[in-house]
Amino acid sequence: MQMKRRYFLASLCKAAACIVAATSFPRLAFSGWNERAFQAETLDGAFKNKYPGLDIVDSQAIKLKAPAIAENGSVVPVTVKTDLPDVKSISLFVEKNPSPLAATFNLGPLNVADVSIRIRMGETSNLVAVVESGGKLHRVQQEVKVTIGGCGG
Amino acid sequence: MNIDRREFLRLLTFASAAGLLPLNSRAANEGLYNIPARGDVRLLHITDTHAQLKPVYFREPSVNLGFHDALGKAPHLTGARLLERFKIVAGSHLAHAFTSLNFTEAANQYGKVGGFAYLKTLIDDLRDGFGSDKTLLLDGGDTWQGSGTALWTRGKDMVAACNLLGVDVMTGHWEFTYRDGEVLENIAAFKGDFVAQNVKVKEDALFDGSPAYDEDSGHALKPYVMKNLGGHRIAVIGQAFPYTPVANPSRFIPDWTFGINDGDLQELVDEIRSSEKPSAVIVLSHNGMDVDLKMASRVTGIDAILGGHTHDGIPAPIEVKNANGITLVTNAGCNGKFVGVLDLKLGAQGVSGYYYKLLPVFSNLLKADPAMASYIETMRKPWQSKLEAPLAVAGELLYRRGNFNGTFDQVICDALRMVNDVQISLSPGFRWGTSVLPGQTITMEHVLDQTCITYPETYVREMSGKDLKAILEDVGDNLFNPDPYYQQGGDMVRLGGLDYRFDPLQAMGKRVSEMTLDNGEKIQAGKNYKVAGWATVGSQSAGEPIWDTVATYLRDVKTVNIKKMNTPVLLNAVNNPGISNG
Numbered sequence: 001m002q003m004k005r006r007y008f009l010a011s012l013c014k015a016a017a018c019i020v021a022a023t024s025f026p027r028l029a030f031s032g033w034n035e036r037a038f039q040a041e042t043l044d045g046a047f048k049n050k051y052p053g054l055d056i057v058d059s060q061a062i063k064l065k066a067p068a069i070a071e072n073g074s075v076v077p078v079t080v081k082t083d084l085p086d087v088k089s090i091s092l093f094v095e096k097n098p099s100p101l102a103a104t105f106n107l108g109p110l111n112v113a114d115v116s117i118r119i120r121m122g123e124t125s126n127l128v129a130v131v132e133s134g135g136k137l138h139r140v141q142q143e144v145k146v147t148i149g150g151c152g153g
Numbered sequence: 154m155n156i157d158r159r160e161f162l163r164l165l166t167f168a169s170a171a172g173l174l175p176l177n178s179r180a181a182n183e184g185l186y187n188i189p190a191r192g193d194v195r196l197l198h199i200t201d202t203h204a205q206l207k208p209v210y211f212r213e214p215s216v217n218l219g220f221h222d223a224l225g226k227a228p229h230l231t232g233a234r235l236l237e238r239f240k241i242v243a244g245s246h247l248a249h250a251f252t253s254l255n256f257t258e259a260a261n262q263y264g265k266v267g268g269f270a271y272l273k274t275l276i277d278d279l280r281d282g283f284g285s286d287k288t289l290l291l292d293g294g295d296t297w298q299g300s301g302t303a304l305w306t307r308g309k310d311m312v313a314a315c316n317l318l319g320v321d322v323m324t325g326h327w328e329f330t331y332r333d334g335e336v337l338e339n340i341a342a343f344k345g346d347f348v349a350q351n352v353k354v355k356e357d358a359l360f361d362g363s364p365a366y367d368e369d370s371g372h373a374l375k376p377y378v379m380k381n382l383g384g385h386r387i388a389v390i391g392q393a394f395p396y397t398p399v400a401n402p403s404r405f406i407p408d409w410t411f412g413i414n415d416g417d418l419q420e421l422v423d424e425i426r427s428s429e430k431p432s433a434v435i436v437l438s439h440n441g442m443d444v445d446l447k448m449a450s451r452v453t454g455i456d457a458i459l460g461g462h463t464h465d466g467i468p469a470p471i472e473v474k475n476a477n478g479i480t481l482v483t484n485a486g487c488n489g490k491f492v493g494v495l496d497l498k499l500g501a502q503g504v505s506g507y508y509y510k511l512l513p514v515f516s517n518l519l520k521a522d523p524a525m526a527s528y529i530e531t532m533r534k535p536w537q538s539k540l541e542a543p544l545a546v547a548g549e550l551l552y553r554r555g556n557f558n559g560t561f562d563q564v565i566c567d568a569l570r571m572v573n574d575v576q577i578s579l580s581p582g583f584r585w586g587t588s589v590l591p592g593q594t595i596t597m598e599h600v601l602d603q604t605c606i607t608y609p610e611t612y613v614r615e616m617s618g619k620d621l622k623a624i625l626e627d628v629g630d631n632l633f634n635p636d637p638y639y640q641q642g643g644d645m646v647r648l649g650g651l652d653y654r655f656d657p658l659q660a661m662g663k664r665v666s667e668m669t670l671d672n673g674e675k676i677q678a679g680k681n682y683k684v685a686g687w688a689t690v691g692s693q694s695a696g697e698p699i700w701d702t703v704a705t706y707l708r709d710v711k712t713v714n715i716k717k718m719n720t721p722v723l724l725n726a727v728n729n730p731g732i733s734n735g
Binding site for chain 2: 060065066068069070071072077124143145146147149
């Protein structure tokens with residue numbers, strides 16, 4: 001009998017969870033934590049604190065996948081992919097969240113630039129994905145609506 | 154005043170009826186059901202029948218505003234503007250079917266519309282006239298909800314009716330407002346294919362063993378089906394209502410996630426085009442027409458999107474240009490009132506021509522199919538007395554459809570206020586619900602036609618003026634956001650006891666102003682008001698079902714004469730082609 005894919009994946013996840021629990025990150029592991037970037041309260045401030053001195057250009061080469069209207073503002077699924085070369089990091093900013101920087105993925109040279117995460121959004125806001133590549137910042141954005149719902153036809 | 158108007162309308166009816174040919178010969182003159190067989194395959198399309206097994210009256214909207222790119226274009230045309238755009242003769246059967254012009258008079262003259270026994274006769278004729286093996290019957294969804302019997306049988310009465318009707322492929326929206334287990338049971342009992350490319354099982358639910366059609370892709374249901382029609386391979390992709398878990402309770406279907414997902418759709422169309430080599434690719438959609446139009450401009454490789462959800466009955470297809478060609482968009486109304494007929498001519502390069510008609514289903518002009526009629530009567534029998542219980546008499550025309558309060562909505566809002574003794578009432582802007590003519594007895598069935606959902610519980614609570622404004626703004630943006638992908642396809646929330654000004658052209662947060670109570674008192678942001686409502690999406694409310702509240706009110710008033718309509722004063726909409734008189 002073949003092991004079903006989801007059971008295989010589920011057991012894989014449990015195994016991974018064990019490893020994480022066993023190593024139990026010491027605070028030291030967060031030495032790379034960019035406190036200033038996460039503490040910024042405006043979008044511009046968060047950009048500047050996260051990526052000081054780099055210019056931002058709008059890009060067609062980034063695919064941002066997020067719902068137009070969130071099913072649940074507490075867990076909004078977001079995927080960012082790009083074909084840009086030499087991607088160092090991918091960051092997500094939510095303009096109207098109390099601290100706009102929601103996440104940063106630091107990528108090594110062998111990583112594929114294709115990341116997914118669920119983020120929390122308090123209200124309707126622009127979602128900005130920024131890709132650091134070739135010493136430049138590339139940006140794409142989309143509005144994600146957080147609505148009270150109801151009243152569908 | 155009210156009586157005068159009714160009397161006037163009654164006299165008008167007599168006057169116009171006196172000068173008419175008998176109905177059947179007049180319809181024959183219009184050539185209503187005389188559809189020649191052209192092309193190689195025929196696609197029949199029904200949508201949003203909302204479980205109306207028996208013929209009904211249904212008034213099309215007189216207010217269906219469109220702005221920005223949608224200004225003055227279908228579906229945002231009503232009345233004479235719609236007739237003019239689609240070259241329909243005023244006063245004809247078709248004019249009555251597609252507009253609300255002289256509704257009461259015309260409804261008395263032309264009779265009821267829809268009903269599955271009449272649909273069955275018409276659909277069978279259209280199949281046989283073209284060749285059954287070359288014809289498909291597609292149902293855009295919102296079929297298994299909308300009546301008392303659909304609710305009490307959890308949609309099963311409609312599954313059986315659809316099997317009798319011979320629906321080949323369908324997609325859904327309100328079908329997902331039963332519990333997920335029931336939804337899957339209904340889909341299993343349905344003899345056609347239920348398709349939806351944009352319903353997926355959430356990743357964590359997949360891990361926990363939630364069933365999926367395809368565990369690798371995450372599709373909860375079959376995304377598309379290939380149909381062989383007289384040697385031609387036709388792909389039918391399903392597009393369920395993208396915002397089901399937002400507009401309706403997600404608690405009934407906690408494991409599923411929806412969305413427009415037009416990127417996925419493009420990938421799927423490309424894959425079907427290369428691997429299945431179809432003669433045509435059709436999307437059976439429950440997006441709503443504005444979303445269909447935008448989707449058609451972005452996704453390439455689709456020959457036609459047959460749409461529903463927004464209940465727009467559009468006489469001719471809209472040809473939408475995109476990067477690779479043209480996609481047809483049609484929408485086929487609601488309540489069983491129409492059957493769309495799309496005949497496609499197919500050549501070596503795929504679709505080379507088309508012929509389309511949206512046929513109104515006049516039950517006076519068609520014979521009832523005996524097998525369907527007998528099924529409906531037998532199925533209804535146990536509930537007959539409950540359904541036919543008389544509650545009051547309609548003193549005026551009662552209807553719902555339109556961007557703002559319809560008269561039947563006002564009745565619901567007035568009932569909520571009176572029965573619960575509150576200042577303000579809220580009622581959802583659903584687009585379904587049938588119409589009741591002046592002088593007709595309002596039965597429990599009519600009330601259920603307006604209210605029959607799986608989350609009907611009412612509530613009474615305090616709300617601040619600020620919260621009330623936030624609700625109005627939120628729903629207003631779902632209707633009038635300039636980008637169709639941000640619209641949910643319902644109408645504006647209905648209100649009792651509250652007037653306001655509304656400017657659809659403003660941005661969210663700035664559309665609503667001058668909120669006042671019925672006594673003229675201004676709503677204050679920081680003050681609390683007593684509010685009643687129903688159909689809460691987030692969690693179950695504690696009160697009785699709304700139909701009991703409305704029935705109590707109707708038994709009490711005996712004759713419905715609406716004293717005041719809480720429709721807003723509209724700004725920037727005076728000459729909008731989406732507004733008509735009558």
